[in-house]
Amino acid sequence: MNHIPTANIRPVAIACAALLGLACAGVALAQKAAATAGPKPTKAQLVAELAATLQACSYDGSPVAFSPPDLSKGGGTGKQVVAEIMKYTGLPANFVVVEGQVPNAAAVIMQGPDKVPRRVIAYNPSFMGDVIRATKANNWAPVSIMAHEIGHHLSGHTIVPGGSQPPIELESDKFSGFVLYKMGAPLKDAQNAIATLIPEKDGETHPGRRKRLAAIAAGWTEACELQGGGAACHGGTQGGKSVAVAQAPAPAATPAPAATAATPAQTPVAKPAPASANALAITAAPAPAPAATAAVAQVLPKADANALPSKGVQFIYDEFGILDPAIRAQFEKQMHDHAQKTGVEIVTLLVKDLNGKTAEEYAQAMMRQLRVGKLDVGNGAVLVVAPEQGQAAAVLGAGVALDMGSQDKAAQLDRWIKTAWTLCKKKNACGNWTENLMLAADHIRRDTSHSDWTIAYSSLGDLQKTDAAENGKVTDPKQSKTWRKITRLSGTVENLAPPTGVKSAWVNEAKLKSGAKAVLMRSAEGLTTMLYIDPRTEALMPGGKLEQGKTYTVIARAAGLSWNPKDTQSLDLLSYAVTE
Numbered sequence: 001m002n003h004i005p006t007a008n009i010r011p012v013a014i015a016c017a018a019l020l021g022l023a024c025a026g027v028a029l030a031q032k033a034a035a036t037a038g039p040k041p042t043k044a045q046l047v048a049e050l051a052a053t054l055q056a057c058s059y060d061g062s063p064v065a066f067s068p069p070d071l072s073k074g075g076g077t078g079k080q081v082v083a084e085i086m087k088y089t090g091l092p093a094n095f096v097v098v099e100g101q102v103p104n105a106a107a108v109i110m111q112g113p114d115k116v117p118r119r120v121i122a123y124n125p126s127f128m129g130d131v132i133r134a135t136k137a138n139n140w141a142p143v144s145i146m147a148h149e150i151g152h153h154l155s156g157h158t159i160v161p162g163g164s165q166p167p168i169e170l171e172s173d174k175f176s177g178f179v180l181y182k183m184g185a186p187l188k189d190a191q192n193a194i195a196t197l198i199p200e201k202d203g204e205t206h207p208g209r210r211k212r213l214a215a216i217a218a219g220w221t222e223a224c225e226l227q228g229g230g231a232a233c234h235g236g237t238q239g240g241k242s243v244a245v246a247q248a249p250a251p252a253a254t255p256a257p258a259a260t261a262a263t264p265a266q267t268p269v270a271k272p273a274p275a276s277a278n279a280l281a282i283t284a285a286p287a288p289a290p291a292a293t294a295a296v297a298q299v300l301p302k303a304d305a306n307a308l309p310s311k312g313v314q315f316i317y318d319e320f321g322i323l324d325p326a327i328r329a330q331f332e333k334q335m336h337d338h339a340q341k342t343g344v345e346i347v348t349l350l351v352k353d354l355n356g357k358t359a360e361e362y363a364q365a366m367m368r369q370l371r372v373g374k375l376d377v378g379n380g381a382v383l384v385v386a387p388e389q390g391q392a393a394a395v396l397g398a399g400v401a402l403d404m405g406s407q408d409k410a411a412q413l414d415r416w417i418k419t420a421w422t423l424c425k426k427k428n429a430c431g432n433w434t435e436n437l438m439l440a441a442d443h444i445r446r447d448t449s450h451s452d453w454t455i456a457y458s459s460l461g462d463l464q465k466t467d468a469a470e471n472g473k474v475t476d477p478k479q480s481k482t483w484r485k486i487t488r489l490s491g492t493v494e495n496l497a498p499p500t501g502v503k504s505a506w507v508n509e510a511k512l513k514s515g516a517k518a519v520l521m522r523s524a525e526g527l528t529t530m531l532y533i534d535p536r537t538e539a540l541m542p543g544g545k546l547e548q549g550k551t552y553t554v555i556a557r558a559a560g561l562s563w564n565p566k567d568t569q570s571l572d573l574l575s576y577a578v579t580e
Contacts, residue, residue, distance in 0.1 A: 078105075078123040078146065085147050088182040090313045090332075092340035094374065095119035095153040103127065105145055107152035115462075117455050117488060119153045121146070135196045140189040144176050144216075151175030155311045156374025156575075157542075165577065166207045167542035170215040171371070174310035177219030182227075182313075187220045219310050225299045295328075295429065297321030303355050303365035305539075312347065312370030315339075316438075319352045322424055324434040331438045338445045343453040344400065345373045346441045348383045359384045359393035359410070368540045373397045376555045377453045377486060378537065378574040381444050385413050385437065387421040394440065398537045398574045402557065403451050409440040416440075455555060457487035461525035464561060464569055471563035485558050487571070490579060491529055492551045495520040498530070505530065506568040508560065519546060519573070521554070527565060531556060533573040543578045552576045 079097045086093055095107075100122035108120050128142040135141040151172035173194070180190040188195075194212045202208040224233035298317055301307065315335035316328055339345045347370065354362045363384040366372070373380020378398030385392045392413030396404055420433040430437070457463040467482040477483040498520040500507045505528055507518045516532040523529045531554065538545045546552070553576065560570035 077125050077128070078121070081143060081146050082121065082150065085143065085150055085179060085183070088179050088313075089150070089154065089311075090315075090336065091154055091311075091345075092336065093150075093153075094156075094343065095121055095150075097121045097123070099123060099125060105149055107149040107157075111458060115458065117458055121149045121153065123149075131193060131197070135192050138189060138192045140180065140185045141193040141196070143183070143185075144180055144190055144193050147176040147179045148172045150179075151311060154374075155309075155371045156376040157577075165205065165542055166202070169206050170211060171309050171311075171542070173212045173215035174219035174222075174308055177216035177221075178223040178310055178313070179219075180216075181220040181223035185220075187217060190220050191216050215308060218308060222301055222310065225301075228296065228299065295321045295323055295325050300349065300351060300366070301369060303357060303362050303369065305365060305368075307369055309369050309371050309542075312372060315346065315441075316348050316350075318350045320350060320424075322428065322430050323350065323437070324429065324431050327432070327434040327438075331435075331441070335441065335445065338449070342379075342448060342451055343374060343377070344379045344381070344445070344448045344451060346381045346383070346444050346448075347372045348438065348441050349385065350437070351384060351386050352388060354384075354386050354389050354391065359386055359389070359391035360395060362386070363393045363395035364536060364539065367395055367397065373400070374453070375540065375542075376575045377455070378540075379448075379451070379453050381441075383409060383413060383440055383444075385417060387417045387424075390417060392417060394444075395536075396444075397540075398534050398572070399451075399453065399557070400444070400448060401534060402572055403448055404444065407443075407447070409443065412440045412443075413437075452485075454486065455488050456481075456485045459525065460487055460489035460491075460523045460527055460529060460569060460571075463487045463489075463558060464525075464527060464565060467558075467561040468563040468565075482558055482561060486574070487556060487558065489523055489529070489554050489556065489571075490551065491521040491523040491554065493519060493546055493548050494522050496546060496548050504528065504568075506570075508532070508570060511559075516572075521552075523569075525565075528568045530568050530570045531573040532559065532570070537573065537575070541576060543576070546576065551579050553579045 078099060082093075082097045096118065098120055102122045102124050104127040105121070105123040108122055109117050110120050112118050123146070128145070131141050131145065132139065149172070151174075152168065155168070155171060155175070157168045157171070177187075177190050181187075191213050194209060194216065198206075198209045198212060200209045202211070206212075221233050295318065298319055298321070300317055300319060315332050316323070318328070335346055347366075349363075349366060351362070357365065363382045366384070367380060367382045370382075371380075372382050379400055380397040381400050382395045383393070384395075392410050394409035394413065416433075416437050420430065420436060424430040424433055457466075463482055463485065470480060470482060474480050495505075496519055498505055498507055498518055500509055500512075505520050507530060511532045512518060515534070517535050519531045519533060521529040521531055533546075555574045555576070556571035557574060558570075559572045560568075562569060
């Protein structure tokens with residue numbers, strides 16, 4: 001067992017007391033509400049409440065009636081709990097937290113005063129107190145609920161009117177299990193809210209208890225295995241250890257020796273996060289070890305097209321435990337800061353085995369499984385280096401691919417394998433070759449540093465009208481309010497293979513030659529809409545491939561708008577979700 005300096009114990013003990021206090025405050029709020037609003041809810045009522053709780057809701061408020069508050073004012077308790085959870089994700093938040101008149105808790109998309117859609121987690125503090133009581137004072141239960149809602153937003157799930165989709169609910173359950181393991185929760189506690197209050201039967205928008213418990217268990221186990229937990233990951237009784245957050249150290253002068261994989265209790269992996277250096281825990285567990293000073297091997301989930309995806313929480317994965325930890329920490333922070341500034345997530349995987357896939361197939365699979373980037377705008381990139389197979393690949397999300405064009409980062413990674421890998425293996429440490437490996441990711445970072453990933457419009461009609469108003473007046477794209485802007489739109493697919501040469505539904509043949517697929521859609525406003533989609537994007541979508549006759553909510557970037565509403569409006573599709 002590693003020796004833990006006593007200097008680390010006090011901050012964690014204070015943190016434990018603080019977060020336990022949050023849970024107690026939730027009970028107090030619930031008791032206060034019960035005293036003024038009547039008898040406390042029955043278990044049956046809580047079942048109905050929680051069935052609606054883990055629900056991705058639309059920006060227009062359905063199915064949860066939501067009165068938009070001032071987004072600058074959030075409820076203290078919920079914001080603090082979310083802040084604690086975010087410390088363990090290693091990712092920047094892309095949402096705000098507010099206390100609102102919702103029955104329970106919800107991930108929602110709302111329009112601000114400027115009509116720009118924003119991601120929000122809304123919660124009712126009284127409901128959180130009710131959950132704690134119903135789960136016999138289990139403080140992890142409300143934390144798991146909030147972690148689930150965070151999972152929706154960090155994954156970039158498209159939230160549609162009328163409820164949610166079972167696949168993305170299971171994804172968020174898996175994320176909740178993953179994060180709660182890292183926070184120190186035993187599996188039983190991570191599952192408590194679902195096990196206690198969710199019905200067994202599947203609903204229209206939410207799966208039943210058994211499927212959701214399995215998703216949480218999958219996330220919990222995956223987090224344990226990633227940190228080298230080994231056989232202990234399958235017992236479910238031992239929670240993970242909180243991961244200390246540390247600033248990136250200065251580059252090492254000499255390569256650091258590799259270390260064998262350790263259990264979470266022994267050697268946590270350093271993760272940059274926009275939080276203090278004191279990692280907090282829910283229960284009174286031993287203080288976490290400081291940031292790792294030796295390279296640690298990790299275990300990635302097996303690439304599987306049928307596996308349930310779950311948001312990854314780091315930017316560099318090293319299955320050999322061979323990258324220099326100081327240099328790696330610097331690049332982790334750099335990629336985190338880039339994600340915080342632009343939203344673009346660039347993940348590098350140094351893998352032992354491609355499991356019979358090509359490097360590109362593996363990268364595409366991990367883009368989906370780790371939900372790299374935000375799913376709605378496709379702003380992720382996955383770089384795979386498999387030196388033992390002599391293969392490398394760079395797969396870009398739909399949005400990043402539009403920005404990067406035809407630049408090939410795989411060739412750069414191939415050169416690294418040929419030049420550096422023999423030396424890395426000889427010393428069992430890559431030393432400064434770690435920096436060379438990360439140059440490909442750094443190039444993508446610089447090339448995407450000025451990208452705008454804001455979903456600026458809530459409908460194609462609004463976007464087209466704004467473009468028409470600019471017609472003949474704005475010639476500089478930098479001054480335009482519509483040039484390459486991202487919009488949300490709803491519409492029905494009319495043709496999955498529209499013919500070329502038809503003026504009423506014009507297809508850009510140059511787009512087809514570049515590998516894009518054209519899809520004809522009729523927007524909710526009746527606009528003729530031609531969507532261009534990278535065929536690989538369909539494999540990333542929770543709802544499967546597009547189908548003719550179905551209605552979808554689409555996120556797309558303007559590609560060729562016309563001032564005339566009777567003309568074809570062309571857009572590059574980034575993501576979609578079934579709404580009918």
